[in-house]
Each structure stands twice: as C-alpha cells, then as structure tokens.
Amino acid sequence: MGFISQRKICPFCEYPEMIINYKEYKVLRKFLTEQGKIIPGFVTGVCSKHQRHITRAIKRSRNIALLPFTTDYRDI
Amino acid sequence: MKYYETVVIIHPAIEGGMLKDSIVEVQKLVEQKGGELKNTEVWGRKKLAYLIDKQKYGTYTMLQFIGDKIKINEMNVELEHNPNVLAYMTIKIDETEMREQTGDLDTQIDGQAPQAEAEETVVSSEEKTVDKTPEVSEDETKAIIKEEGDDLPKVDEPETPSSDESEDSQDKEN
Numbered sequence A: 001m002g003f004i005s006q007r008k009i010c011p012f013c014e015y016p017e018m019i020i021n022y023k024e025y026k027v028l029r030k031f032l033t034e035q036g037k038i039i040p041g042f043v044t045g046v047c048s049k050h051q052r053h054i055t056r057a058i059k060r061s062r063n064i065a066l067l068p069f070t071t072d073y074r075d076i
Numbered sequence B: 001m002k003y004y005e006t007v008v009i010i011h012p013a014i015e016g017g018m019l020k021d022s023i024v025e026v027q028k029l030v031e032q033k034g035g036e037l038k039n040t041e042v043w044g045r046k047k048l049a050y051l052i053d054k055q056k057y058g059t060y061t062m063l064q065f066i067g068d069k070i071k072i073n074e075m076n077v078e079l080e081h082n083p084n085v086l087a088y089m090t091i092k093i094d095e096t097e098m099r100e101q102t103g104d105l106d107t108q109i110d111g112q113a114p115q116a117e118a119e120e121t122v123v124s125s126e127e128k129t130v131d132k133t134p135e136v137s138e139d140e141t142k143a144i145i146k147e148e149g150d151d152l153p154k155v156d157e158p159e160t161p162s163s164d165e166s167e168d169s170q171d172k173e174n
Helices: A023-029 A048-063 B016-030 B072-080 B103-108 B113-137 B138-173
Strands: B003-011 B036-052 B057-065 B087-093
Touching: A023 A048, A023 B016, A023 B138, A048 B016, B003 B072, B016 B036, B016 B103, B036 B087, B036 B103, B036 B113, B057 B087, B072 B087, B103 B113, B103 B138
Parallel strands: none
Antiparallel strands: B003 B057, B003 B087, B036 B057
C-alpha cells in the first residue's frame, strides 16, 4: 500500500480575508477544546505563523472574559 | 505616533445615563494621561465567559487613541481602582486596525435595544413576502402541482420506513 499524504491546508493561508483578532472570539472558539485548552496546530492544520497569531488572540480574549480559561468539569 | 486600544467591561448594574457618565469618565482619564481619542465603540451587554466580581454579564466598551507619551501604567492603576470597571485591557495596535467613529455615544447606547426590535421587524416583513408569493400566482401553482403529481408517490416511499424506524426506536425505549 502506498502512503498518501493528507496534509491539511491552513485555513488562514487559504482564505486571507479571515482575520485573526481577539474580538473575533467566535472564530477563535473553534481552536479550543471543550475544556478551553488551545488545540495544537498539527491537529487543526494551521501553519506555525498563524498558530502564533491564534495563541496571542486567544490569550487576549481570555483576559477580557470573551473566552474561558477553563470550564467547570461538573458542567460537562 | 503610537496606536492603542483599551477594552473596558463596565458593571452590568450601570445602565442608561449612568453608563454614559462612566464611559465619559474613562474617556477623560485617557485624555488626562496624554492620549488623543479617535474612536469609542459600545459593544453592548455581553455574557462573560467566567464570573468577575460575582457578575455574569458586563457592558463592553472599546476606546482607540493615539499619542507619543501616554502614561499607560498610571491609566491602568486608575482603572483598577474604579469600582464601575470589572476588567480592562490596553494593547498596542497597528495603524490599519484603527476604525473611524460611527455615531455618538448616546446613539450607540440607545441603539442597542432598538437593534433587536429592528431585526424582528425585518423577519416579520420577510414572512409577509413569503406569504404573498403563492397568492399572486395561483394558476402557476396549480400547474406546478400537476407537474409534480408524478413525483409525489416517490416522495412518500422513503417516509414510510422512517416512521417504522421511529416506532422501532420507541419500542426499544419502552
């Protein structure tokens, strides 16, 4: 069996009109787990440059309570 | 010239005229510390992702300002001691992220409630238009029904097994 590469394409490289900003918390929520952890880039397919931007934006929006630091495990 | 942006979460109990006063207070603070205000946006009442001072909601306000020698640290200390402010964040931004002022503070504060009503009116008008379209073309609809008459039995076929499945699922539950 031949190995077929299924490398994911970074959505932010594919669509440059998508903006990474701490105000766009609905977009950033896709890159968090249910527990509120940041999903690594190799899972989501985001390139390292945009992963750095996402990480910074998530940490900013956590600071002003737009995104959670963590969730209460009793709520899940 | 440096470009800054401050987001302030104001206590949810403060509304109307009191809200305007507290926003003006923050604006004066920015100008007092050497900033030149360019834009103020009231995002409105939002649910917080976690409790701050035992509060679930907060009114978000964003201020954009420019300046060379702004005393950001002193400004943050003043905001920290302000009882009306639940949380705040000041960051340095790029020139391209600056937005132009749209509407006065009064219209932005008052505009939050009417926006929801306006959306409702739009939805109701859409419903009216949907209702009107079949009334206009009665003959056409009859023709369409005749044309689609052959297809009707095909549509019914998949529905019957689905109903059986639902009955089966009910039986399993019971």
